[in-house]
Amino acid sequence: MFQLKRLSAEAIPAALEKAERYRLLNEPGEAESICRDILEVEPENQQALRALFLALTDQFPRHLPTAVNKARAILERLEEGYHRIYYEGILWERRAKACLRKPGPHSGHIAYDSLRRAMDCFERAADQRPSGNEDALLRWNTCVRLLEANPKIAPAPEEAVNHLLE
Numbered sequence: 001m002f003q004l005k006r007l008s009a010e011a012i013p014a015a016l017e018k019a020e021r022y023r024l025l026n027e028p029g030e031a032e033s034i035c036r037d038i039l040e041v042e043p044e045n046q047q048a049l050r051a052l053f054l055a056l057t058d059q060f061p062r063h064l065p066t067a068v069n070k071a072r073a074i075l076e077r078l079e080e081g082y083h084r085i086y087y088e089g090i091l092w093e094r095r096a097k098a099c100l101r102k103p104g105p106h107s108g109h110i111a112y113d114s115l116r117r118a119m120d121c122f123e124r125a126a127d128q129r130p131s132g133n134e135d136a137l138l139r140w141n142t143c144v145r146l147l148e149a150n151p152k153i154a155p156a157p158e159e160a161v162n163h164l165l166e
Contacts, residue, residue, distance in 0.1 A: 089121030
């Protein structure tokens with residue numbers, strides 16, 4: 001019915017800035033749309049892929065299963081190993097936080113598992129980090145503080161795990 005308008009290559013730097021502003025304004029859907037427009041022109045633009053990934057993870061509280069699957073697909077397109085591991089950690093951390101915002105009978109256990117996966121990613125990313133980049137360490141510390149501050153975040157009891165495996 002309607003056809004999308006294509007950006008010019010010259011417009012990409014300003015569009016990337018605009019996407020970041022929309023993320024900061026808590027408008028991740030707008031940021032996602034801009035990133036998708038950029039990727040139509042430059043499909044492997046790493047900055048746009050990272051911004052799109054973050055816009056998708058910003059949407060976890062409202063659209064968890066759909067946004068998780070879309071974000072995972074973006075991870076595979078990141079070229080640098082450090083970024084793939086680091087952003088996977090962000091995926092798990094934000095998944096944990098989304099689970100905590102919508103409490104259910106096992107949300108604390110799911111959040112714990114997600115945070116531990118995030119921490120594993122951040123540890124691996126820290127081993128590969130560029131000199132002077134401590135982002136993975138900061139994210140690790142955030143996960144630790146979240147675990148310490150919320151007693152509901154705990155591993156599933158062993159009998160529950162065994163029951164689920166049977």
